[in-house]
Amino acid sequence: MTRIQKLNRRSFLKVSALAGGGMILSFNWLAGCKPKDLETLGDPKEWFRVNGFIQIGENGLITIMSPNPEGGQNVKTSMPLLVAEELDADWENVVVQQAPLDTDNFTRQFIGGSQAIRTSWIPLRTAGATARHLLVHAAAQTWNVPSSEIKTNAGFLTHDGSGKKAHYGEMASLAASLPIPEEVQLKEISEFKLIGKSHRNVDIQKIITGKPLFGIDYKKPGMKYAMIIHPQAFGQKLKSFDAEEAKAMPGILDIFQIKSLQDDYTRTFFDTTQFTDLIAIVGDSTWEVLNAKKAVKAEWKLMEAYTEIRDMFGRPGKREVPSGLESTSSQEKLINQAMQSPTLIRRDGNPEQAFAQASQVIERSYTAPFLVHNCMEPMNFFADVQGDEVNCAGPLQKPELTEQALSARLGIPVENINIEMTRLGGGYGRRSYAHWLIEAAVISQKTKHPIKLVYTREDDMTAGIYRSRYQATYRAALDSDKNLIAFHVNAGGLPENPLYANRFPAGAVKNYLAEGWEVPSNVTTGSFRAPRSNFMASVEQSFLDEVAEAAGKDPIDFRLELLKKAKENPVGESNDYDPERFAGVLNLAKSKSNWGSEQAGISRGFSAYFCHNSYAAQILDLKMENGNPVIHKVINAIDCGLVINPDAAKNLCEGAVVDGIGTAMYGEQTFENGEPQKKNFDTYRMIRMKEAPKLIETHFVENNLDPSGLGEPAYPPVFAALANALYQATGQRIYEQPFEKHLNSG
Amino acid sequence: MATYNLNINGKNLQVDVDPNTPMLWVLRDHLDMVGTKFGCGIAQCGACTIHLDGNAVRSCQLPVSAVTDAQITTIEGLSEKGDHPVQKAWIEHDVPQCGYCQAGQMMTAAALLKSNPSPSDEEIENAMNGNICRCGTYTRIKAAVKTASQNQ
Numbered sequence: 072m073t074r075i076q077k078l079n080r081r082s083f084l085k086v087s088a089l090a091g092g093g094m095i096l097s098f099n100w101l102a103g104c105k106p107k108d109l110e111t112l113g114d115p116k117e118w119f120r121v122n123g124f125i126q127i128g129e130n131g132l133i134t135i136m137s138p139n140p141e142g143g144q145n146v147k148t149s150m151p152l153l154v155a156e157e158l159d160a161d162w163e164n165v166v167v168q169q170a171p172l173d174t175d176n177f178t179r180q181f182i183g184g185s186q187a188i189r190t191s192w193i194p195l196r197t198a199g200a201t202a203r204h205l206l207v208h209a210a211a212q213t214w215n216v217p218s219s220e221i222k223t224n225a226g227f228l229t230h231d232g233s234g235k236k237a238h239y240g241e242m243a244s245l246a247a248s249l250p251i252p253e254e255v256q257l258k259e260i261s262e263f264k265l266i267g268k269s270h271r272n273v274d275i276q277k278i279i280t281g282k283p284l285f286g287i288d289y290k291k292p293g294m295k296y297a298m299i300i301h302p303q304a305f306g307q308k309l310k311s312f313d314a315e316e317a318k319a320m321p322g323i324l325d326i327f328q329i330k331s332l333q334d335d336y337t338r339t340f341f342d343t344t345q346f347t348d349l350i351a352i353v354g355d356s357t358w359e360v361l362n363a364k365k366a367v368k369a370e371w372k373l374m375e376a377y378t379e380i381r382d383m384f385g386r387p388g389k390r391e392v393p394s395g396l397e398s399t400s401s402q403e404k405l406i407n408q409a410m411q412s413p414t415l416i417r418r419d420g421n422p423e424q425a426f427a428q429a430s431q432v433i434e435r436s437y438t439a440p441f442l443v444h445n446c447m448e449p450m451n452f453f454a455d456v457q458g459d460e461v462n463c464a465g466p467l468q469k470p471e472l473t474e475q476a477l478s479a480r481l482g483i484p485v486e487n488i489n490i491e492m493t494r495l496g497g498g499y500g501r502r503s504y505a506h507w508l509i510e511a512a513v514i515s516q517k518t519k520h521p522i523k524l525v526y527t528r529e530d531d532m533t534a535g536i537y538r539s540r541y542q543a544t545y546r547a548a549l550d551s552d553k554n555l556i557a558f559h560v561n562a563g564g565l566p567e568n569p570l571y572a573n574r575f576p577a578g579a580v581k582n583y584l585a586e587g588w589e590v591p592s593n594v595t596t597g598s599f600r601a602p603r604s605n606f607m608a609s610v611e612q613s614f615l616d617e618v619a620e621a622a623g624k625d626p627i628d629f630r631l632e633l634l635k636k637a638k639e640n641p642v643g644e645s646n647d648y649d650p651e652r653f654a655g656v657l658n659l660a661k662s663k664s665n666w667g668s669e670q671a672g673i674s675r676g677f678s679a680y681f682c683h684n685s686y687a688a689q690i691l692d693l694k695m696e697n698g699n700p701v702i703h704k705v706i707n708a709i710d711c712g713l714v715i716n717p718d719a720a721k722n723l724c725e726g727a728v729v730d731g732i733g734t735a736m737y738g739e740q741t742f743e744n745g746e747p748q749k750k751n752f753d754t755y756r757m758i759r760m761k762e763a764p765k766l767i768e769t770h771f772v773e774n775n776l777d778p779s780g781l782g783e784p785a786y787p788p789v790f791a792a793l794a795n796a797l798y799q800a801t802g803q804r805i806y807e808q809p810f811e812k813h814l815n816s817g
Numbered sequence: 818m819a820t821y822n823l824n825i826n827g828k829n830l831q832v833d834v835d836p837n838t839p840m841l842w843v844l845r846d847h848l849d850m851v852g853t854k855f856g857c858g859i860a861q862c863g864a865c866t867i868h869l870d871g872n873a874v875r876s877c878q879l880p881v882s883a884v885t886d887a888q889i890t891t892i893e894g895l896s897e898k899g900d901h902p903v904q905k906a907w908i909e910h911d912v913p914q915c916g917y918c919q920a921g922q923m924m925t926a927a928a929l930l931k932s933n934p935s936p937s938d939e940e941i942e943n944a945m946n947g948n949i950c951r952c953g954t955y956t957r958i959k960a961a962v963k964t965a966s967q968n969q
């Protein structure tokens with residue numbers, strides 16, 4: 072069925088015939104879909120803005136705005152592709168421009184939760200279809216023929232009857248002046264020409280030739296470099312500092328104290344900032360600032376407990392921040408206490424009775440440490456505050472939310488704040504918490520210079536916003552026929568509870584109990600690639616492997632039986648997965664892997680998870696060599712609806728697998744008297760090429776469902792696929808992450 | 818401060834900086850060549866890799882005063898038209914995700930292929946092991962190095 076899409080006026084602000092092409096575009100941020108396109112067609116003399124997303128040059132070159140920040144999820148290619156598809160553009164004559172933050176023309180300009188494509192699937196296509204509609208009507212008027220007889224293809228309009236033909240550029244001027252239609256028709260999936268085929272990253276030419284692209288590359292005349300010093304430990308505050316010597320060092324402009332967010336500011340979820348009192352060092356070059364930073368003598372004092380006022384997505388809330396210097400071992404004690412008195416979250420049937428009557432109960436506890444995002448591009452931002460005007464540029468995931476806090480802090484209305492979005496050298500959740508943007512702006516406001524604030528790797532790794540520390544205890548009850556009759560999860564974290572109580576195996580087990588707890592902490596945490604799922608999948612899927620074994624069943628068949636129950640006879644109301652789609656990826660993984668056939672010396676682990684509206688199943692093959700796993704192959708079976716750009720989608724899933732294996736094996740931040748112990752990559756171990764799988768295969772379930780998340784779903788389950796394969800290889804189950812600690816060489 | 822005459826990507830360039838300034842910051846801050854990336858500053862990540870007389874070195878650990886008359890190549894000068902076999906292979910395999918580590922990866926790969934035109938899997942892994950990719954593109958990087966090795 073062709074979809075008819077009603078138009079939302081707000082997203083189709085029309086501006087007619089903006090003259091002087093180059094004037095409205097900053098060309099250095101343009102990306103060509105084919106490296107040579109700009110050279111072949113040349114710059115247009117005039118651009119016509121058909122709507123917020125599309126500008127067409129008189130020569131047929133088309134600019135499509137990419138509304139969301141790009142951090143490696145490939146949205147800068149796949150989102151404009153949706154527009155180009157409905158526009159019927161020639162992808163080779165499209166250039167993509169990164170849109171600035173612009174809440175009039177665009178919505179949901181952020182990265183997070185693998186939602187970009189899911190939520191823009193219809194709006195972006197509608198933008199393309201609208202422009203196509205206007206071009207068709209412009210041609211119909213010009214040629215004096217009925218619009219219904221005009222066809223479009225690859226940037227051309229044709230009319231068979233009269234033999235007329237024109238490229239989009241020839242009709243762009245008239246199209247831009249026509250009234251916007253009330254509704255437009257979207258293509259059938261079978262009519263897609265671009266979607267579903269692989270297209271290269273539009274920025275690839277710039278990446279491989281080292282062109283400025285990232286926030287850290289951003290420069291403006293007169294710009295000064297800045298760094299900050301924050302407390303060495305959580306639970307500490309700045310007491311005083313002596314910068315006399317440092318101020319006299321070459322190239323140093325000033326060293327002073329700043330306050331990023333005010334203590335009484337009502338913070339949204341993404342305004343999390345631990346250290347608001349900082350020392351700022353400003354100078355002519357990074358090296359000079361780095362040297363002066365080392366010469367500043369700071370003294371710290373203990374912070375008192377306080378309450379942060381919060382606005383939790385419209386609801387008032389607060390965060391209790393305890394005082395004290397936490398250590399990894401002291402946190403463990405608090406966690407073990409808290410899990411004794413959890414809060415009930417979901418209860419089906421009579422789990423207590425079922426456990427009492429069980430012929431076998433399996434109980435296991437799992438822990439996972441704090442994790443650091445470790446984006447390869449350290450946190451940084453450019454800010455230029457001149458009087459009442461603010462211009463910022465850099466890598467961030469949620470510009471719209473940060474703009475509010477920035478406006479409040481500077482006392483400058485949001486209308487006067489411009490945020491240009493650069494490419495992100497990784498985000499994974501970390502760049503949603505943009506305290507560094509506020510810091511850069513405060514430093515600029517004080518010094519009256521354009522400022523580039525850069526965190527050193529050490530500043531980045533010790534500034535907080537970590538993945539929470541988690542722990543979970545699972546219990547499963549089997550009856551005398553080895554059927555799973557009850558399931559109990561008690562999960563929590565310091566400070567965040569990771570539990571998703573309505574996910575599998577909820578709905579598949581008659582007696583089900585989910586409980587949770589939280590321990591307050593002054594260590595700041597935030598979203599981390601596949602938030603919470605990254606822990607829940609890692610442990611639940613290990614546990615289910617053990618339960619399947621106790622039940623004497625194949626791990627895939629065991630889950631398939633449960634999914635069958637969830638489909639035919641679901642327990643409870645609010646199960647948030649589709650058992651049939653879930654079973655689909657299990658079966659796909661099974662068929663692609665020759666599951667059940669032994670390979671000499673190879674140990675296999677299976678795992679599967681549902682999150683971000685997508686389903687992933689994985690099979691991991693490894694061999695032990697000198698006490699360490701050598702991972703030969705990982706097979707991904709993914710259902711994320713229709714796949715827009717298959718090769719890029721595979722790349723993302725491969726990355727999720729490598730990242731997940733690395734985090735499971737090595738990822739960990741620890742604390743001693745509040746001080747993060749790992750400050751750079753010499754101690755925080757990252758996965759390297761030798762430890763990555765030799766081969767990763769990714770298979771997608773073919774369907775025409777609306778596309779769902781892709782950046783995250785392959786990440787959470789791979790932890791358990793590895794744990795389960797390690798068990799097959801060594802006979803040892805691992806209950807504590809990182810796994811490295813429990814292997815021979817660890 | 819001292820004046821240094823540097824040979825970078827076949828051009829003679831002059832900078833007036835502190836002798837201890839690492840080449841990483843000379844390139845990025847003083848010469849506006851930002852293709853070479855800062856990742857760790859302690860020789861652990863490889864993001865800052867450049868060539869010094871054809872060998873891969875960590876520019877975050879290379880003081881400008883130590884360069885003397887050696888020839889420096891950065892990602893901007895790996896080829897004139899972006900068509901070095903490594904660059905072409907990176908396009909063919911659509912390697913990058915966020916892309917931040919890739920200049921360093923390519924510079925390491927190019928130096929490897931220069932000294933060893935047809936490396937084995939193990940030799941590739943050994944050479945590339947110093948370059949971290951947080952996005953996890955290692956399998957594509959390895960495949961691209963092999964393609965580049967065949968197409969030199």
Ligand code: FES
Nearest residue numbers: 856857858863877
């Ligand atoms: S920045 Fe030089 S090795 Fe990391």
Ligand code: FES
Nearest residue numbers: 915916950951952
């Ligand atoms: S592509 Fe993102 S760090 Fe390598």
